[in-house]
Amino acid sequence: MNNLQEWPEPIIRVQSLSESGLPSIPDRYIKPPPDRPSLNPTEKSDVNIPIIDLTGLSGDENNLPFSTLDQISLACREWGFFQVVNHGVSPGLMDRARETWRSFFHLPMEIKQAYANSPKTYEGYGSRLGIEKGAILDWSDYYYLHYLPLTLKDYNKWPSSPDSCREVIDEYGKELVKLGGRIMKILSINLGLREDRLQNAFGGENFGTCLRVNFYPKCPQPNLALGLSSHSDPGGLTLLLPDHEVPGLQVRKDGKWITVKPAQHAFIVNIGDQIQVLSNANYKSVEHRVIVNSSMERISMAFFYNPKSDIPIKPVEELVSSDKPALYSPMTFDEYRLFIRLRGPQGKSQVESLKSPR
Ligand SMILES: O=C(O)CCC(=O)C(=O)O
Numbered sequence: 001m002n003n004l005q006e007w008p009e010p011i012i013r014v015q016s017l018s019e020s021g022l023p024s025i026p027d028r029y030i031k032p033p034p035d036r037p038s039l040n041p042t043e044k045s046d047v048n049i050p051i052i053d054l055t056g057l058s059g060d061e062n063n064l065p066f067s068t069l070d071q072i073s074l075a076c077r078e079w080g081f082f083q084v085v086n087h088g089v090s091p092g093l094m095d096r097a098r099e100t101w102r103s104f105f106h107l108p109m110e111i112k113q114a115y116a117n118s119p120k121t122y123e124g125y126g127s128r129l130g131i132e133k134g135a136i137l138d139w140s141d142y143y144y145l146h147y148l149p150l151t152l153k154d155y156n157k158w159p160s161s162p163d164s165c166r167e168v169i170d171e172y173g174k175e176l177v178k179l180g181g182r183i184m185k186i187l188s189i190n191l192g193l194r195e196d197r198l199q200n201a202f203g204g205e206n207f208g209t210c211l212r213v214n215f216y217p218k219c220p221q222p223n224l225a226l227g228l229s230s231h232s233d234p235g236g237l238t239l240l241l242p243d244h245e246v247p248g249l250q251v252r253k254d255g256k257w258i259t260v261k262p263a264q265h266a267f268i269v270n271i272g273d274q275i276q277v278l279s280n281a282n283y284k285s286v287e288h289r290v291i292v293n294s295s296m297e298r299i300s301m302a303f304f305y306n307p308k309s310d311i312p313i314k315p316v317e318e319l320v321s322s323d324k325p326a327l328y329s330p331m332t333f334d335e336y337r338l339f340i341r342l343r344g345p346q347g348k349s350q351v352e353s354l355k356s357p358r
Helices: 014-019 066-078 091-105 109-113 165-190 197-201 273-278 333-343 349-353
Strands: 051-053 081-085 124-126 141-148 208-216 228-231 237-241 249-253 256-259 267-271 288-290 298-306
Touching: 051 066, 066 081, 066 165, 091 141, 091 165, 091 208, 091 237, 091 298, 141 165, 165 197, 165 208, 165 237, 165 298, 197 273, 273 333, 273 349, 333 349
Parallel strands: 051 081
Antiparallel strands: 081 267, 124 141, 141 208, 208 298, 228 288, 237 267, 237 298, 249 256, 249 288
């Protein structure tokens, strides 16, 4: 990835801006009117993404009742998003991981700055996605690191404080890799494929995983900004641990933004662009964004389960027919993720641009 240069402008930490107590946000963070969130409290709605109980999920997904597989199938087709409860990851570990990262973001700035990232690999402490000079920025900071493959896993790029940080990330990563692998099998079965089909298309044991911890500081003008602009996830599958106290994630459904209400100790699962491609659009990645607020900071942990980065990803043959020809041209994930790394979040424009000409 050598055509990614340095950041085009000096990096300003959103947390520092927020903590400086400024009454209004700098112009760089003001979204154009059509992209601004509607924060009208009278628009409260009861709609939520599906919540699915995975009791019975272990190494063998066949222990799951058919009704659960059906619920997942429907959620993948209709929402591209769902929450899972009783997923097998210990609630204590989930809380510990989130609170460890919260402590990281509350460390003195000079400690965090030691991990400042660059757009070459994005690993470390960051405050923007994309390298377009003059771009309108999102109201968030983040930490990004690789967990798999082992060749990319580098403890020196993980925070050494708080003391337990590396150990907690390791334990959390191990559990999320297991959960991700189980959900991959369910998706394969639900698509009518052999249970290991999607995993094999991801490169078998050579798949990748990475973690982005998002930190959304309080924002004095939340009606003008976004914590994270609308995007679909470029990778395979995302397992998101949201803030249990502060809502913020919005999912686009039938042209409307639905604010997700997180269930207790649930993970939010969503389909990424690579599964949209492999499934030949039977499953679609769905646009989502994050809103911010003026009274509470928010933290979320997005664990991305991705294909091996240098193999071509294209619709699996079993889902291609003369009635439904392959919708996408092959592309490696390394090539694919360059787009977001260069241009930042841009709705669904990238996966749309991959459509085979016909
Ligand atoms: O913070 C959230 O709830 C969502 C984060 C997200 O969409 C991402 O990290 O890609």
